[in-house]
Amino acid sequence: MTTLLEVGSVGRAFGGVYAVRDVAMAVAEGETRAVIGPNGAGKSTLFNLISGHLAPDHGTLRYGTRRIDRLPPHARARLGIAIVFQGARLFHGMTALENVMVGAHARTRHGFLSATLRLPAHRREEAEIRADALAALDRVGLRDWAHRSADVLPLGQQRSLQVARALCARPRLLLLDEPASGLRAGEREALAQLVEGLRAEGLTMMLVEHDVAFVARLADRVSVLDLGRLIAEGTPEQIRDDPAVIAAYLGEEAA
Numbered sequence: 001m002t003t004l005l006e007v008g009s010v011g012r013a014f015g016g017v018y019a020v021r022d023v024a025m026a027v028a029e030g031e032t033r034a035v036i037g038p039n040g041a042g043k044s045t046l047f048n049l050i051s052g053h054l055a056p057d058h059g060t061l062r063y064g065t066r067r068i069d070r071l072p073p074h075a076r077a078r079l080g081i082a083i084v085f086q087g088a089r090l091f092h093g094m095t096a097l098e099n100v101m102v103g104a105h106a107r108t109r110h111g112f113l114s115a116t117l118r119l120p121a122h123r124r125e126e127a128e129i130r131a132d133a134l135a136a137l138d139r140v141g142l143r144d145w146a147h148r149s150a151d152v153l154p155l156g157q158q159r160s161l162q163v164a165r166a167l168c169a170r171p172r173l174l175l176l177d178e179p180a181s182g183l184r185a186g187e188r189e190a191l192a193q194l195v196e197g198l199r200a201e202g203l204t205m206m207l208v209e210h211d212v213a214f215v216a217r218l219a220d221r222v223s224v225l226d227l228g229r230l231i232a233e234g235t236p237e238q239i240r241d242d243p244a245v246i247a248a249y250l251g252e253e254a255a
């Protein structure tokens with residue numbers, strides 16, 4: 001199996017407290033990796049370190065053959081790393097299609113001047129992005145909503161729209177931070193099916209999720225964080241029976 005992402009002993013502190021502490025992991029091409037752990041374990045921080053929205057205090061990140069830990073987020077996006085943030089918002093007053101088209105800016109080649117002058121290259125690119133955005137909407141089952149305001153979408157479909165926005169950037173690694181949180185059973189099921197479909201297509205994904213059933217169904221492997229440290233890693237079955245994992249969650253309940 002080829003490694004797509006290698007996290008090498010990465011750490012990040014806030015005000016002297018480590019949110020992520022010496023975390024190392026390797027994610028294989030085509031794998032779906034769940035990242036779980038009690039509240040405040042460092043899951044979102046880890047995702048932000050991978051996407052480049054936070055800089056590590058130390059450690060390395062390799063993506064394919066490249067070191068990426070000093071690259072800004074847009075450069076990582078251009079290399080194919082897309083993130084759907086926890087509780088991400090849509091752009092109000094925009095249609096579903098416009099919301100998705102915004103996601104494609106990560107890979108645009110032509111700059112502001114070309115856009116302002118509406119040069120042919122820019123128009124071609126706009127048409128390409130539009131076609132990709134429609135395809136992404138189709139992929140998540142929202143094609144019929146393309147020209148309707150995103151504001152009126154139910155929460156479950158708003159999440160799908162965020163996935164479509166990420167897909168429009170043609171990612172090779174998709175990071176989903178609690179995509180199912182706050183969704184009702186039917187909406188969770190739709191989202192699970194969407195993730196399953198992407199997995200079947202071979203997209204590499206990392207997923208923060210609290211729902212154990214969701215993780216067991218969707219993840220090839222699970223990494224468990226607690227207080228910033230990686231405390232366990234394995235298949236969903238291995239993790240379920242791991243004493244360190246059980247203790248971490250029991251500790252959370254006791255607190």
Ligand SMILES: Nc1ncnc2c1ncn2[C@@H]1O[C@H](COP(=O)(O)OP(=O)(O)OP(=O)(O)O)[C@@H](O)[C@H]1O
Nearest residue numbers: 014015018019037038039040041042043044045046
């Ligand atoms: N920008 C920040 N400034 C200060 N502290 C932060 C910041 N971001 C995260 N932290 C702290 O780092 C720790 C890890 O937070 P993080 O959000 O990564 O955890 P998490 O596992 O995603 O939690 P949750 O499941 O609650 O979303 C927490 O103690 C949090 O308070």
